Structure formats: C-alpha cells, structure tokens
Amino acid sequence: MSKLKIWETGISLNLESGDLLPNLTIGYHTFGTLNKLKSNVVWVCHAFTANSNPTEWWTGLVGNDFVINPKEHFIVCANIIGSCYGSTNPLSLNPLTGKPFYSAFPLITIRDMAKAHILLAKQLKIDKIKLLIGGSMGGQQVLEWSIIQPDFMENILVIATNAVHSPFGIAFNESQRMSILADASYFKNTQDGGKLGMKAARSTALISYRSYNTYLHFQKETETEKLDDYKVASYQRYQGDKLANRFNAYSYVGLSKSMDSHNVGRTRNSIEEALKKIKAKALCISIKSDILFPKEEQKYLHENIEHSKYELIDSVYGHDGFLLETKPLTKLILKHKLL
Structure with missing residues (x-):
C-alpha cells in the first residue's frame, strides 16, 4: 500500500490569474517502480473531490491485477492544488498572514494544476509519460498538460471531459x-x-x-x-x-x-488551434448516458485532435460511468494498445 507523499516545493507558483501562491505543497501517491528506460510511467489525473490514491476510487482499473498495475507500471497521481488531500488548499496556512486562507484562497485554473504536475514530474525525474489518463475534471488536466508539453506524453486517454466547460x-x-x-x-x-x-x-x-x-x-x-x-x-x-x-x-x-475556468483556447487563438498542438496518440471516450459532459463534447475532441480515436460506452450510470465502467475501459485500453 502506497502512502501519501508530501513535497514541500519551496516554490511560489505564478497563477494564471496573476496572483502568487506562496510555498506550494504537492501531495501525491506513487505505485510501482520507474524502469531503467523510464518508459513505464502512467500518470492519473483525478477529478473534483477525489484524492491522489486511484486504487481507492478507480478500483478495477488501477491496482494489483488490473490493467494499470504497479508490477508493470510506475503509477503517479498528484493531488490537485486547492484540494484538501495533501496539496496547498484553502485550509493551508497563508504564510503572509499566518492564518488559513479559507475564502481568500486564490483562483486555481486547470492550467495552473497542469503546471504543478509538470513541477512534480521534474522532481520525480520523469522524462516521458507512457499514458496520461483522466476523466471529467481529470480529463481537463490531461488536455491542458498535453497542450503545454506536447512531446512529453506518448498516449492520452480522456473520458467524459471537454475542451471548454459548458454553460450547462x-x-x-x-x-x-x-x-x-x-x-x-x-x-x-x-x-x-x-x-x-x-x-x-x-x-x-x-x-x-x-x-x-x-x-x-x-x-x-x-x-x-x-x-x-x-x-x-x-x-x-x-x-x-x-x-x-x-x-x-x-x-x-x-x-x-x-472547472468553470477550463478553456484550452484561452490565450491560444482558438480551441481548435489549441487542440491541434496535441501530439500524443489520444483516445476520447464518452459515456452514453452522461448529461453533464455529453458525447458531443468528446466527439469534438476527437475531431480536433490529430491522432485520436473515439469510443462510446453504453452505461446506466451517467457521468459517473467514467469511474464505474472499469471493464469496458480496460478492454478499450487494451484494444487501442495504450500501454
């Protein structure tokens, strides 16, 4: 069982809003061992209220005896900035006041989260990601990171996510x-x-x-x-x-x-132009019954990411199908040879 690791970066992160987040802390989990070629990294980006231990909330997909497993892969998942599972968040002490931030915590964008992932990857001496995977808000992070560092990941898997968060x-x-x-x-x-x-x-x-x-x-x-x-x-x-x-x-x-701030086209001329920067082989998956991130949003990703495939999972679970439909997800990962 992997334990939560805490990296006190000593870095003050320049946020997209123009604010400065002092003394960034990143909580994260790792499973398995980085091989000599550094070619077995699977990085999992978690969603809204999850933590950095995907073996707890993605059972059936990540963990021993599953398709993403520590015997074959070096699995990394970082707690996103603003979340309360190890990384700097509103309950953290603001070094400028000596008191918790609470409601004064600055806006963290999806792009800011991706920048924190980049810092952690460098700290872990990771040079390349075999598979970058995430659903929902996690998928938004995957897209942002893949645009910022298009040569860093070989494959990406985005499930029930979008290029820009919808009015709905x-x-x-x-x-x-x-x-x-x-x-x-x-x-x-x-x-x-x-x-x-x-x-x-x-x-x-x-x-x-x-x-x-x-x-x-x-x-x-x-x-x-x-x-x-x-x-x-x-x-x-x-x-x-x-x-x-x-x-x-x-x-x-x-x-x-x-999540509301998510728009890959911001400062990049257009959403389409931003998505064209992605070089990784991409698999875009929809959950048929998802009303929050409907299939049209993943089809749009597929149409605008150059090296992409599209799949649809029929599920009764709605948006949460991205967490619960681990058997069809496993089959699709193997079918498209993402690992």
Missing part, C-alpha cells in the same frame, strides 16, 4: 456554490464553515452525475402506498453527509470555479 456545467456549479454561500457559517472562515450548504451542493451535483435511468434503476420505490421518506431522498441526504465528512466547503467552492 457552469450553471450546475453556480447552483452548488449558491447553496454553500446561503450557509452563513461559510463566511465565518472556520474549518467547518459552509458544511450544511455543502451537503445541499453535493445533492445537486449528484443529479448531474447520474441520469433519469440511473435513479429509476437504483432508487425506484417498490411500495406503492408511501407518502414520504422516499428511498431516493434518503440517498441524497446520505451522499451529502458522506462528502461533508471528508471535504471542506472552501475547497469545494474553489475547485468548482477551477
């Missing part, structure tokens, strides 16, 4: 932030600030991660006489509580804004 996605994120900001405790700037609001925000988010048929399949009532206390209502509350016990509202607000 931003609307969901803003609705979640409204729930958190409606909780007055958020403005008290304490570790538990905004916790009740974040529970409501998670419930809203979950609807976008699923689909009509997901709820119909897993949460349908069997009792015809029920008037209250529905199974799905209990499920929504449970998911809100579950996240509130492991995350904080300041990271949630900040990372949702990070």
Whole structure:
C-alpha cells in the first residue's frame, strides 16, 4: 500500500490569474517502480473531490491485477492544488498572514494544476509519460498538460471531459456554490464553515452525475402506498453527509470555479488551434448516458485532435460511468494498445 507523499516545493507558483501562491505543497501517491528506460510511467489525473490514491476510487482499473498495475507500471497521481488531500488548499496556512486562507484562497485554473504536475514530474525525474489518463475534471488536466508539453506524453486517454466547460456545467456549479454561500457559517472562515450548504451542493451535483435511468434503476420505490421518506431522498441526504465528512466547503467552492475556468483556447487563438498542438496518440471516450459532459463534447475532441480515436460506452450510470465502467475501459485500453 502506497502512502501519501508530501513535497514541500519551496516554490511560489505564478497563477494564471496573476496572483502568487506562496510555498506550494504537492501531495501525491506513487505505485510501482520507474524502469531503467523510464518508459513505464502512467500518470492519473483525478477529478473534483477525489484524492491522489486511484486504487481507492478507480478500483478495477488501477491496482494489483488490473490493467494499470504497479508490477508493470510506475503509477503517479498528484493531488490537485486547492484540494484538501495533501496539496496547498484553502485550509493551508497563508504564510503572509499566518492564518488559513479559507475564502481568500486564490483562483486555481486547470492550467495552473497542469503546471504543478509538470513541477512534480521534474522532481520525480520523469522524462516521458507512457499514458496520461483522466476523466471529467481529470480529463481537463490531461488536455491542458498535453497542450503545454506536447512531446512529453506518448498516449492520452480522456473520458467524459471537454475542451471548454459548458454553460450547462457552469450553471450546475453556480447552483452548488449558491447553496454553500446561503450557509452563513461559510463566511465565518472556520474549518467547518459552509458544511450544511455543502451537503445541499453535493445533492445537486449528484443529479448531474447520474441520469433519469440511473435513479429509476437504483432508487425506484417498490411500495406503492408511501407518502414520504422516499428511498431516493434518503440517498441524497446520505451522499451529502458522506462528502461533508471528508471535504471542506472552501475547497469545494474553489475547485468548482477551477472547472468553470477550463478553456484550452484561452490565450491560444482558438480551441481548435489549441487542440491541434496535441501530439500524443489520444483516445476520447464518452459515456452514453452522461448529461453533464455529453458525447458531443468528446466527439469534438476527437475531431480536433490529430491522432485520436473515439469510443462510446453504453452505461446506466451517467457521468459517473467514467469511474464505474472499469471493464469496458480496460478492454478499450487494451484494444487501442495504450500501454
């Protein structure tokens, strides 16, 4: 079992917004051993509220006896800046004030996250990535990094992601932030600030991660006489509580804004021109029932990334299919010889 590693970089990171993030810390996990040719690196980029241990949240795809495994590969996953699992985040001490950042934490863009990954790769003496993989917000990081350093990765796999975050996605994120900001405790700037609001925000988010048929399949009532206390209502509350016990509202607000900021075309003339910079062999995968990152967005990536293939996974799980459909993902990784 790999343990969380902490790299105190000593670097103050110049952010895309123009702000400076002092004394950057990066939390990360590694599994396996870098071979002599340094040719076996698989770098996993995690999504919104995940941590840097993909064996916990991508079971069936990453770990012993799976297609991405430490016997064959040197697996790296870094906790994104702003997240509360090891990297600099809103609960970290601001060296300029001696107090946690809380709501004063600066905006971190997807591009800033990619720049932090580049710093860590250099620190780990990685010269080339065999496969760079990510879904959802993780896929956004994959695209940004592949544009910044097009010769650094041999293959990329992006699942249920996009080149620019959509108005629909931003609307969901803003609705979640409204729930958190409606909780007055958020403005008290304490570790538990905004916790009740974040529970409501998670419930809203979950609807976008699923689909009509997901709820119909897993949460349908069997009792015809029920008037209250529905199974799905209990499920929504449970998911809100579950996240509130492991995350904080300041990271949630900040990372949702990070996702909103995603646009690979910014400062690069156009989205199409930016995607044409990618040199890696790319596989773009859609989840058929995904309403948050619909298949049109991955088809667009395929049409504008020169060396790319496209696949569609039929799933009842909606957007979360990128995490749960590990068997078809494994088959597609092997089919397209990405490892």
